[in-house]
Amino acid sequence: MSARIISKQQMSALWAEASKDRQKSEIACSFHGVAQDMMWLSKDQMGAQACLWRDQIKAGKIECRDYNNFDLEDEKTGKKWYCLVVQPAKEEDCQMDPIMMMVFGIAVDGFAYFYKTKSNRDSIYEFINKQ
Numbered sequence: 001m002s003a004r005i006i007s008k009q010q011m012s013a014l015w016a017e018a019s020k021d022r023q024k025s026e027i028a029c030s031f032h033g034v035a036q037d038m039m040w041l042s043k044d045q046m047g048a049q050a051c052l053w054r055d056q057i058k059a060g061k062i063e064c065r066d067y068n069n070f071d072l073e074d075e076k077t078g079k080k081w082y083c084l085v086v087q088p089a090k091e092e093d094c095q096m097d098p099i100m101m102m103v104f105g106i107a108v109d110g111f112a113y114f115y116k117t118k119s120n121r122d123s124i125y126e127f128i129n130k131q
Contacts, residue, residue: 006036011102012076014038019079027120028084030113031099038099041113046124053086053128063087064128069121072104072114082121085110 006014011031018029018038026040041049056062068085087110088094094109101107115121 006098008102011098015074015099015103016076019074019077022116027117028113028115028124030111031097033095046120050124050128054130057128060089063089064125066125068108068110069125070100070104070106071118074103080116082115082118084113084115084121084125086113087111 014031014037018040022029022040023042025042027043028046029038029040031037032039053062053064057064064084064086068083068087070083070085072081072083073079074081083100083104085097085100085108091109097108097110097112099114100112113121113124115124
């Protein structure tokens with residue numbers, strides 16, 4: 001699959017559409033780089049993903065730092081979002097998250113996951129970083 005270039009306007013449109021299309025059972029969304037689209041994860045899917053992240057953190061493959069948890073507000077809709085960023089441990093494996101950069105104007109390396117509630121974001125953060 002070849003890479004596709006997405007403009008800021010296209011990324012903003014993807015974000016706007018995804019933030020409206022959420023099902024009640026879905027708790028987090030993120031940009032999927034291969035599909036070049038937004039994806040929503042249910043509570044069960046996020047739980048399974050969190051177990052993988054926890055194992056990867058313990059193995060030193062990824063990191064999730066408290067200072068990369070952001071409380072955000074979508075300027076166009078006024079909706080609040082709670083962001084958790086997962087990063088590869090090796091800096092050379094990091095890439096800028098396009099939603100954070102193009103929609104929220106924050107440059108952060110890694111993969112950003114956007115939660116509708118702070119409690120969901122914080123509980124995932126605590127679980128994956130539990131020693």
